[in-house]
Amino acid sequence: MVFLRQFINYLQTTLVPNRSFLKTRLADVSLYFCGLAWISFWTTVIDSIFIIKTVPFIVWFMLHFIFVAIALLLFLLLMSYLNRWLIDWILPRPWAYRQVFPYTVAANLWSFPVGVLCYQLGFTALGVTLLLVGHFIYSLLPVFSARKRKKNTRPKS
Numbered sequence: 001m002v003f004l005r006q007f008i009n010y011l012q013t014t015l016v017p018n019r020s021f022l023k024t025r026l027a028d029v030s031l032y033f034c035g036l037a038w039i040s041f042w043t044t045v046i047d048s049i050f051i052i053k054t055v056p057f058i059v060w061f062m063l064h065f066i067f068v069a070i071a072l073l074l075f076l077l078l079m080s081y082l083n084r085w086l087i088d089w090i091l092p093r094p095w096a097y098r099q100v101f102p103y104t105v106a107a108n109l110w111s112f113p114v115g116v117l118c119y120q121l122g123f124t125a126l127g128v129t130l131l132l133v134g135h136f137i138y139s140l141l142p143v144f145s146a147r148k149r150k151k152n153t154r155p156k157s
Contacts, residue, residue, distance in 0.1 A: 007034055014106045014138075021142040024106035025099040032102040035109050036076075040069040042113040049104070050120040080104035083139050091144050107138035 005060040013020055024032075044065045053060045080101045095103075101122045111134025119127025 003030070007031060010035065010106075011038070011109065014109045017138045017141040018146050019142060021106065021138070022146055023102075025095060025103035027102045029102075032105040035105045036069060036072060039105075039109060039112050040065055040072055043068045043072070043116045046113060046117050048118055062138065076101070076104050076108065079108070079135055079139075083107075086140065087118075087143055090140070090147055104135075104139065107135055111135055111138060 006028070010024070010027060014024060014035075027035075044061060047055075047064060047068075048061060080097070080103075083104050084095065084097060084100045087100065111130055114126045115129075115131035115134060117127070118130055121127075
């Protein structure tokens with residue numbers, strides 16, 4: 001029950017890319033792996049509506065979920081390296097990779113399934129744009145807001 005409350009709080013924190021979104025970089029391993037499962041599940045559900053299946057549904061659903069999870073891990077791996085480079089460039093103190101990967105997972109919890117839905121509805125360019133632009137909005141807005149507020153709190157000499 002406690003874990004479910006933590007996961008719901010994690011999902012609520014990731015809805016809006018604000019300063020509290022930065023806390024997701026310190027998320028517990030179980031939370032961000034459940035976040036990966038969340039993205040894979042909704043992507044599989046969206047795909048199951050649009051893709052014609054020639055094998056039994058349960059087998060297709062499990063295999064598709066596993067494939068999406070692997071492909072998603074590769075996508076998030078590349079995006080987390082890009083995030084790490086951007087965060088090193090933006091913030092004065094760099095983050096460790098163990099903090100960047102959970103942050104990248106959180107940045108894609110909502111934009112990835114929405115991008116896949118748009119893609120499956122036939123809006124290919126919009127879907128791909130939402131995948132990439134949504135990732136950068138959710139990744140960079142909190143970092144820029146943290147940098148801006150930090151600069152304003154320094155005493156003027």
